[in-house]
Amino acid sequence: MRDRCHRRAGGGTRRAWRAAGATGRLLAFLALASPAGVSRLGAAEKAGAESPPPPRWERPPELHSASRMFESWKARVPPRPLLGGIHYVGTSGIAVYLIATPAGHILIDTSFDDTVPHVLAGIAQLGFDAKDIKLILSSHAHVDHVGGHARLQRHTGATIVASAADARLLASGGADDFSPFPLQLMRYAPVTADRIVTDGETVSLGGITLTAHLTPGHTAGATTWSTTVRHAGRVYAVVFLSSLSLVSGTRLLRNPRHPELVADYEQTFRRLAAMSCDVFFGFHVSPRLDELTAARGPNPFHDGETGWQAQLTAAERAFREQLAAERQAGEANPPRATH
Numbered sequence: 001m002r003d004r005c006h007r008r009a010g011g012g013t014r015r016a017w018r019a020a021g022a023t024g025r026l027l028a029f030l031a032l033a034s035p036a037g038v039s040r041l042g043a044a045e046k047a048g049a050e051s052p053p054p055p056r057w058e059r060p061p062e063l064h065s066a067s068r069m070f071e072s073w074k075a076r077v078p079p080r081p082l083l084g085g086i087h088y089v090g091t092s093g094i095a096v097y098l099i100a101t102p103a104g105h106i107l108i109d110t111s112f113d114d115t116v117p118h119v120l121a122g123i124a125q126l127g128f129d130a131k132d133i134k135l136i137l138s139s140h141a142h143v144d145h146v147g148g149h150a151r152l153q154r155h156t157g158a159t160i161v162a163s164a165a166d167a168r169l170l171a172s173g174g175a176d177d178f179s180p181f182p183l184q185l186m187r188y189a190p191v192t193a194d195r196i197v198t199d200g201e202t203v204s205l206g207g208i209t210l211t212a213h214l215t216p217g218h219t220a221g222a223t224t225w226s227t228t229v230r231h232a233g234r235v236y237a238v239v240f241l242s243s244l245s246l247v248s249g250t251r252l253l254r255n256p257r258h259p260e261l262v263a264d265y266e267q268t269f270r271r272l273a274a275m276s277c278d279v280f281f282g283f284h285v286s287p288r289l290d291e292l293t294a295a296r297g298p299n300p301f302h303d304g305e306t307g308w309q310a311q312l313t314a315a316e317r318a319f320r321e322q323l324a325a326e327r328q329a330g331e332a333n334p335p336r337a338t339h
């Protein structure tokens with residue numbers, strides 16, 4: 001099921017993906033845990049060290065580092081058309097996608113509250129009226145992706161669409177989450193979802209239909225969206241891939257704040273493996289499609305080191321490595337609440 005991505009478009013956005021290296025380094029902070037913590041723990045115990053470092057799942061992000069990381073994602077970057085009616089209107093580190101249709105527009109994610117002015121400026125720069133936004137969707141209800149929902153809903157009157165679990169998180173303003181991030185960083189203005197979607201449910205506007213794929217793990221209600229667009233005479237299966245990372249400080253096994261976390265991730269990897277994808281857009285990397293439209297060589301969105309399959313494989317490998325490491329650490333490490 002994993003080879004369903006077909007080669008339909010060419011190009012070499014590898015240069016662009018390499019250009020995203022800075023974001024990648026920032027994301028290393030959010031990287032999935034490795035078993036290195038366990039290895040070090042064992043070595044330290046053998047050496048008789050008094051206080052070996054705890055494994056990554058017991059080291060929640062530190063406030064100032066996390067705050068610096070968030071701030072580094074907020075720089076304004078030029079908006080740009082991508083594929084079909086899809087446009088990038090996000091910041092340097094947080095993707096926001098505008099899908100323009102004749103019946104109004106769809107926005108996927110809104111970024112932080114204080115970066116909404118960048119989003120609005122980008123939409124205007126592309127020649128669209130933000131007040132024509134009819135639907136606001138989200139990848140997952142963390143502050144860096146939905147912190148701007150309340151402000152943008154006030155500005156546009158748009159309908160907010162979310163999965164049931166992320167709707168609960170939206171309603172709590174980010175407070176009702178199992179994330180180990182400091183709570184004061186994760187809060188945002190609470191919003192009420194106007195429409196709840198279940199797995200496989202579709203949302204349509206102006207000839208565009210988006211399908212919700214519930215991909216829980218990063219948040220309990222994380223949602224990956226798929227659609228089909230026509231561009232330069234070709235039809236593309238497009239996936240807006242929600243985050244798959246497990247935030248440092250998050251325990252998989254016996255997580256007191258989210259006991260079903262392992263089952264959630266297992267379900268997510270199964271669902272993503274079954275999806276068709278020609279082009280995927282993430283939410284922490286600014287995509288550049290110049291070389292895709294050049295139509296030469298393999299499609300960089302599903303081939304190569306940063307393609308679709310590579311993304312899924314790397315995420316699942318990291319998940320399984322941490323799971324194995326936690327099992328290896330065994331009962332010696334009782335679960336702790338992170339906040």
Ligand SMILES: [Zn+2]
Nearest residue numbers: 140142218243
């Ligand atoms: Zn997140």
